[in-house]
Amino acid sequence: MHDAQAECVCGSSAPGRQHHYWDCPIAKAVVQNISDNLPAAWCSRPATRPAILRRHLWLMQTPAGPRRMYQGVWKVVCLAALNAMDVGRKAALDFRMQHRAPQQV
Numbered sequence: 001m002h003d004a005q006a007e008c009v010c011g012s013s014a015p016g017r018q019h020h021y022w023d024c025p026i027a028k029a030v031v032q033n034i035s036d037n038l039p040a041a042w043c044s045r046p047a048t049r050p051a052i053l054r055r056h057l058w059l060m061q062t063p064a065g066p067r068r069m070y071q072g073v074w075k076v077v078c079l080a081a082l083n084a085m086d087v088g089r090k091a092a093l094d095f096r097m098q099h100r101a102p103q104q105v
Contacts, residue, residue, distance in 0.1 A: 009092040022054050026088040030081050031057065042069045057081055 008015040010025050021027055035043075035051040043051045043063040056063050062074045 009089060009096055020089065021058070021082060021085055024085070024089065026092060027085045030084045030088065034077065034081060038063070041065060041067050 006015075007013050008019060008024055012019055012024065015024065019027075022031075031050075031052055038051055043065040052063055055061050056074075057078050060071075060075050060078045062069045062071060
């Protein structure tokens with residue numbers, strides 16, 4: 001993530017923070033998992049936009065809904081999500097390194 005010339009495990013070249021914490025398929029899977037498990041009472045789900053927006057995760061703003069989620073709980077969800085994105089990316093890289101074809105000398 002810190003090397004500007006590096007490639008993400010998904011194949012994106014020179015990814016930045018937005019890629020790692022929002023656009024990458026690993027990050028999208030984490031966000032989708034949260035969205036799928038967030039009850040409708042806590043988050044409005046209009047058909048035109050996703051239940052969770054980037055600002056909800058990055059700025060730890062609770063999603064709008066009929067009921068207001070406790071801010072402390074949402075902060076824990078956000079921190080866990082960001083950590084899951086890091087762990088998922090590192091696990092994918094480890095998997096790729098372990099299953100890489102041996103280089104011929």
